[in-house]
Amino acid sequence: MIAETRTAPARTASPWLAAWPVTAVFVLSNAPTPLYVVWQHRLSFSAGTLTVIFAAYIAGLLAALLVAGRASDRLGRKPVVLPGILLALVACALFATATSVLALAIARLLAGIAVGITVSAGMAAVVDIGKRERARTATLAASTAMVFGAGLGPLLAGALSETLPWPTVTIFVLTAVLLLSAAIVVVRLPLQRPPARGTGGWVRVPAVPRAQRMHVALGIAVFAPGITSTSFVLSLGPALLTDVLGAGNRMLVGATAFVMFGTATAVQFAARRLGVRAILLSGAAAALACMAALLVAVHARWVPAIVVMAVLAGTAQGLGQLGGLTMISTHVPDGRRAEANALLNFGGYIPAALLPVGTGYLSDALGLATGATVFAVVLAAAALTASIFVWRHARGA
Secondary structure, X not given: OOOOOOOOOOOOOOHHHHOHHHHHHHHHHHOXXXXXXXHHHHHOOOHHHHXXXXXXHHHHHHHHHOOHHHHHHHHOOHHHHHHHHHXXXXXXXXXXXXXXXXXXXXXXXXXXXXXXXXXXXXXXXXXXXXXXXXXXXXXXXXXXXXXHHHHHHHHHHHHHHHHOOOOOOHHHHHXXXXXXXXXXXXXXXXXXXXXXXXXXXXXXXXXXOHHHHHHHHHHHHHHHHHHHHHHHHHHHHHHHHHHHOOOOOHHHHHHHHHHHHHHHHHHHHHHOOOOHHHHHHHHHHHXXXXXXXHHHHHHHOOHHHHXXXXXXXXXXXXXXXXXXXXXXXXXXXXXXXXXXXXXXXXXXXXXXXXXXXXXXXXXXXXXXXXXXXXXXXXXXXXXXXXXXXXXXXXXXX
């Protein structure tokens, strides 16, 4: 008699659980935002230096994007995501003990590398868990996890720094605990190693096959103005509240960032049944309206306009991000998904780094109101161009 061989069923996991590491890393990404005013007072650095510290994060992120997506598609998600979480833990330790601008810059650099790994390999892992039959649900999970974590970090940092001792320490201890739990989730995820390792170099600007380039370009066109808007709020928003509008409470700074990313989360759930073209056009329109609100905030010196600007910035990033990631999850082959994610973020974070840094130094020379005005005009032009591009090339999407 021949014994029957039974094959154990493959383990499955929820895309929402798989998205928890994305949330944890993004809690770290923006947790320093309400604390910059503390470090500025303690270490005596200018708005220009502040934007350079912020740009160190984006430099690390962009450097990671040159490697992480390609490495993840070759080696698998876990061997790339877990070192990213380790770097995030090191960044937590540096933030908690920073006594110099250099230490802050290094911490931001490491946090940026961790985020670059997460937005390419980590978010691809979430979609892998969802598989093709749950691609849009998994995309929504990955995208909302990113913005929810990005908003939760500054909210917790603002609240803890105003109510507990050691304002620049407590939040990073808590974040380290969240990151450790994220590492456990990654270890237990039923992710498969890729069947082929691929060929060519490991370091390169992310790319996708020619047939999918337009899909990714449409996402970048809208995602870039959206994430540049939120980048401005995160890097220069505290200075805007304090220096121009006369409001410097860290809780207010953290709450503003949370409202921004809370909106980015909620708007994606609201838009999940829309076509991708409608999502992208709405994101471009939100970026335009955001810049109008920035001009009102600066020139009318009206605090509520900052909140309106934050809501619109979150809407613009959330919709641009959801539209771009949906294009990738539904059109790009599985073996190039992480690299396509890297390309989307590469195109978005470059202006998100350059424009706020330029605005910071222009503000040092001519005043924050002038710098913010120039920023608003440039980004409004980019959003208008994006809307025309999507209108012409995304028919049927």
